[in-house]
Amino acid sequence: MKTQADTIVEPQTVVQVDRKDRRKRIGLYGGTFNPIHTSHLIVGDQVGNALGLDKVMFLPDVVPPHVDTKYAIDPQLRVEMIRLAIQDNPLFDIELAEIERGGVSYTYDTVVALKKKHPDVDYYFIIGGDMVQYLSKWHRIDELSKLVTFVGVQRRGFETESKYPVVWVDVPMIDISSTDIRQRIKEGQSVRYFVPDSVIHFIKEHHLYFE
Structure with a gap:
């Protein structure tokens, strides 16, 4: 069951927008990106094209405000991996607001x-279906929901019902996680096609996640 505010946008649908004298439409895709992987890139590209966004900005955090604190390598290393991963897609860019501010990364403050x-920018905040169910616990969520348009990406096993307005984009499900990638690297397994080749080279060069 979906709320009246829910909207589903098929990934192949390109929203035609009059580009004359209009506000910019920017997607924000937040996360730890530890490391960034193929699923992140697919989600960003599909959402950006489905909604006709001008840019999709990857927004790496410093300290995620989660109850289950994640282990994350140095932010600058994660930023460099993002730069390598997005360099061939003109739709993508990187927003360093949370890295530059430091500390716990609250989306409202950002x-x-x-x-x-x-x-002059309208922001579209991209989140997975699991995070949609968690929205009620976000810092100052009632105010935040008036500042951005939430864009939900469906994930297996999670409902799309939300008390907050969410635009849903149907993106092919690819079950890849940064946690799994880190474990595979630690065990000496291949992560080819899980992450771009340029990121694999960077991980090996800097000996990341091997311990």
């Missing part, structure tokens, strides 16, 4: 700062 800096 969006307020970005909207103050870029008042």
Whole structure:
């Protein structure tokens, strides 16, 4: 069951928008990206094209505000892997607001700062279906939901019902996780096609996740 505010956008649908004198439409794709992988790239590309966004900005955090704190390598190493992964897609870019601010990364604080800096931009915040169910626990969620348009990406086993307005984009499900990638690297298994070749080379060069 979906709320009246829910919208489903097929990934092959390109929204035609009059580009004359209109506001910019920017997607924000937040995460630890430890490391960034193929599923992240597919989600960003599919959502960006389905909604006709000008850019999809990958937004790496420093300290994720989760109850189950993640182990994350140095932010600058994660940023460099993102740069390598997105370099061949002109739709993609990187937003360093949370890296530059430091500390715990609350989406509300980030969006307020970005909207103050870029008042001509409408932001679309991309989240997985699992995070949609968790929205009620986000910091200052009632205010945040008025500042951005949430874009939900469906994930197996999670409902699409939400008390907050969510635009849903149907993206092919590829069950890849950063946790699994780190474990495979630690065990000496191949992660080819899980992450771009350029990121694999970077991981090996800097001996990341091997211990």
